[in-house]
Amino acid sequence: MTELEQSIKLKRGFRSLREEAMLNLVRTVDQTQIAFTRLFREHGITPQQYNVLRILSGAGEPLPCLEVAARMVTVVPAITGLIDRLEKAGLAVRKRCADDRRIIFVELTPGGRGLLKALEEPVDRLHEELLGQLTDTELKTLIRLAAKARETAEERNGA
Amino acid sequence: MTELEQSIKLKRGFRSLREEAMLNLVRTVDQTQIAFTRLFREHGITPQQYNVLRILSGAGEPLPCLEVAARMVTVVPAITGLIDRLEKAGLAVRKRCADDRRIIFVELTPGGRGLLKALEEPVDRLHEELLGQLTDTELKTLIRLAAKARETAEERNGA
DNA sequence: TCCAGTTACTTGACATATCAACTATTGTGT
DNA sequence: ACACAATAGTTGATATGTCAAGTAACTGGA
Numbered sequence: 001m002t003e004l005e006q007s008i009k010l011k012r013g014f015r016s017l018r019e020e021a022m023l024n025l026v027r028t029v030d031q032t033q034i035a036f037t038r039l040f041r042e043h044g045i046t047p048q049q050y051n052v053l054r055i056l057s058g059a060g061e062p063l064p065c066l067e068v069a070a071r072m073v074t075v076v077p078a079i080t081g082l083i084d085r086l087e088k089a090g091l092a093v094r095k096r097c098a099d100d101r102r103i104i105f106v107e108l109t110p111g112g113r114g115l116l117k118a119l120e121e122p123v124d125r126l127h128e129e130l131l132g133q134l135t136d137t138e139l140k141t142l143i144r145l146a147a148k149a150r151e152t153a154e155e156r157n158g159a
Numbered sequence: 160m161t162e163l164e165q166s167i168k169l170k171r172g173f174r175s176l177r178e179e180a181m182l183n184l185v186r187t188v189d190q191t192q193i194a195f196t197r198l199f200r201e202h203g204i205t206p207q208q209y210n211v212l213r214i215l216s217g218a219g220e221p222l223p224c225l226e227v228a229a230r231m232v233t234v235v236p237a238i239t240g241l242i243d244r245l246e247k248a249g250l251a252v253r254k255r256c257a258d259d260r261r262i263i264f265v266e267l268t269p270g271g272r273g274l275l276k277a278l279e280e281p282v283d284r285l286h287e288e289l290l291g292q293l294t295d296t297e298l299k300t301l302i303r304l305a306a307k308a309r310e311t312a313e314e315r316n317g318a
Numbered sequence: 319t320c321c322a323g324t325t326a327c328t329t330g331a332c333a334t335a336t337c338a339a340c341t342a343t344t345g346t347g348t
Numbered sequence: 349a350c351a352c353a354a355t356a357g358t359t360g361a362t363a364t365g366t367c368a369a370g371t372a373a374c375t376g377g378a
Contacts, residue, residue: 015279018286021298022191024305029188030232031312032181037336046336046363066326073189078365080328085363102326102373120174127177130311134304139180142304145297146183152289153190196366205333205366225356237335239358244333261343261356 025149032130039126043119048074049086050119053108057116062095062107091115184308191289198285202278207233208245209278212267216275221254221264250274 014020033047040050055071056063063071069079083106086092091112097103108116131139173179192206199209214230215222222230228238242265245251250271256262267275290298 015283016286017295017298017302018290018293019283021290021293021301021305022286024302025184025188026192027232028305028309028312029184031309031316033185034232034316035312041336048364064326073186075365075367076326077328077330077367081364100326100374104327124174124178127175127181131177131180131308133307133310134177134180136176138304138307139176141300142180142308143176143183145293145301145304146180146187148292148297149290149301150187150190151292153187153194157190157193200366207334223356224358233334234336235356236337236358236360240334259344259356263357 021149025146035126035130036123039122040119043115044089045091045115048072048082049089049091052082052086052106053091053112053116056092056106056108057113062105064097064103064105065094068106086112180308184305194285194289195282198281199278202274203248204250204274207231207241208248208250211241211245211265212250212271212275215251215265215267216272221266223256223262223264224253227265245271 014023037047040047045053051072051074052068055068065079065083066076068083069076072079074082083092083094086106087094091109093107093109095105095107097105134142173182196206199206204212210231210233211227214227224238224242225235227242228235231238233241242251242253245265246253250268252266252268254264254266256264293301
């Protein structure tokens with residue numbers, strides 16, 4: 001396909017097919033995150049707080065602060081305030097490690113575990129609702145292409 | 160185990176194919192936005208500020224504050240501070256409308272226009288670099304599936 | 319033992335997003 | 349003309365993300 005043919009097919013405002021793809025991805029994630037943010041807010045937490053709870057639950061054991069941050073896309077300093085707020089909300093607690101006093105473990109409280117349990121079904125339902133129009137085949141294609149699309153970025157960002 | 164499961168070190172699998180797709184999308188957008196954020200920072204602006212400049216440039220004329228916000232995924236109150244900072248940086252200016260004194264137009268300054276011009280080539284190059292591994296066919300598929308994936312969300316969010 | 323480097327976090331400054339509430343201005347109905 | 353609703357934006361409180369810089373604790377080598 002020539003450059004001209006390509007440019008003709010471009011929707012107004014996009015400088016290239018790649019830019020169009022990028023902006024489509026960003027908008028899709030933005031829109032879906034808005035829906036999840038609202039769901040979480042109904043339960044008194046933010047998406048990031050939910051991520052921390054989910055990671056702690058998935059690990060099945062207390063994790064060091066930085067380990068939690070590493071499993072999120074979150075930058076290190078941000079984890080401090082995040083855990084501060086979870087602690088204030090009674091959903092998690094900090095526990096200093098006896099062996100290495102630099103390390104501070106984060107642990108789910110029963111309250112945190114209960115909230116996660118209560119969110120399981122609504123979260124599943126929202127995933128179903130938001131992506132319900134896509135067939136399994138389409139979902140697999142989307143997963144494959146999204147993974148391919150971030151390969152270069154992950155290398156550059158040192159993932 | 161998929162690449163994403165490895166990279167975020169989930170011990171249990173995804174709860175559903177839809178969740179896997181969702182987390183893949185989020186992860187991809189996060190990673191690519193990190194790269195763009197760095198590029199913009201080298202030029203002294205943030206991704207959001209770039210978006211405002213790009214919208215004003217695309218419109219070709221001054222736009223009301225809320226019109227700018229409407230063209231972004233940005234919530235109304237956030238646009239105020241965003242424009243404050245652009246104004247302070249000398250990249251845009253506010254101009255009160257004479258006909259309807261409630262409306263405040265935002266306009267690019269020559270400096271803002273110049274910055275956009277300087278960013279054109281690096282931004283194109285970054286799009287090329289990040290998504291260069293995807294063929295045109297794959298890009299089109301990705302665009303189509305991403306659009307389909309956000310249909311429900313946009314309806315729910317009143318887009 | 320002591321010091322320099324590393325590691326695990328925390329803090330501070332700033333940009334942004336969210337919602338609710340507020341001001342200023344305009345339009346509308348009576 | 350007056351009361352009230354609608355519109356355009358701003359402000360304030362809170363949550364989060366970014367980087368740079370700081371603190372506390374461990375580690376390895378002279």
